[in-house]
Amino acid sequence: MSWQATILTLFPEMFPGPLGHSLAGRALRDGVWGLEAIDIRGFATDRHRSVDDTPCGGGAGMVLRPDVVDAAIGAALAAGPARPALVMTPRGVPLSQTRVRALAEGPGAILLCGRFEGIDQRVIEARGLEEISIGDYVLSGGEPAAMVLLDACIRLLPGVMGAAASAEEESFSQGLLEYPHYTRPTEWQGRAVPPVLLSGHHAEIARWRRAEAERITRERRPDLWAKLHPDAAGAGAMDG
Numbered sequence: 001m002s003w004q005a006t007i008l009t010l011f012p013e014m015f016p017g018p019l020g021h022s023l024a025g026r027a028l029r030d031g032v033w034g035l036e037a038i039d040i041r042g043f044a045t046d047r048h049r050s051v052d053d054t055p056c057g058g059g060a061g062m063v064l065r066p067d068v069v070d071a072a073i074g075a076a077l078a079a080g081p082a083r084p085a086l087v088m089t090p091r092g093v094p095l096s097q098t099r100v101r102a103l104a105e106g107p108g109a110i111l112l113c114g115r116f117e118g119i120d121q122r123v124i125e126a127r128g129l130e131e132i133s134i135g136d137y138v139l140s141g142g143e144p145a146a147m148v149l150l151d152a153c154i155r156l157l158p159g160v161m162g163a164a165a166s167a168e169e170e171s172f173s174q175g176l177l178e179y180p181h182y183t184r185p186t187e188w189q190g191r192a193v194p195p196v197l198l199s200g201h202h203a204e205i206a207r208w209r210r211a212e213a214e215r216i217t218r219e220r221r222p223d224l225w226a227k228l229h230p231d232a233a234g235a236g237a238m239d240g
């Protein structure tokens, strides 16, 4: 059984979208992973096919109804293997490479895409849904966030990317951002490729890359740097 993604959304036509192209698209056509986008509106029970209602306690926007969402999740589970069920929301736990790797190693995922102001809390609790955010900014809906999560998982599936993915992922998992890359021409617009990279000296190249990865991590992501060097916390810009 291949890795199975089920998306619960009010806009199933958005899928596969970008995931139908490039490596993810080829893997989808090759059956490395499977995708089903289910329309939440199909589980509405009233004659207006309503999926949302006004927030209890007042306020702006609309909230997805628990009964409709619960029926959609039930259908998703019935249609495939037991899988973790996640809700994409800016108030979720930040998505990490560790979580991505664990999901990629499992049977797949059920991803609920929020819209409007949110989802009734009771169905989140009753179904044990894991709330996931892809970053500290607000999208108009969970669909692009679900695509981001899926893309990150799919590239790790066996045979999708091969050696390049594992090398890149390994460096990121070590807590460092990547070193800069160069290719030919060795001189372009007056800018030369760093000579060490043309030296053929593998140990020196590895040392240079490591030092650059550390410098970039320190400059751009003091939070990651502090995790690697807890003793030096706060000294970020000073040392080295």
Ligand code: ADE
Residues within 6 Å of the ligand: 088, 089, 090, 114, 132, 133, 134, 135, 136, 137, 138, 139, 140, 141, 142, 145
């Ligand atoms: N839906 C809206 N914004 C989001 C975010 N930042 N992450 C996940 N889902 C979202």
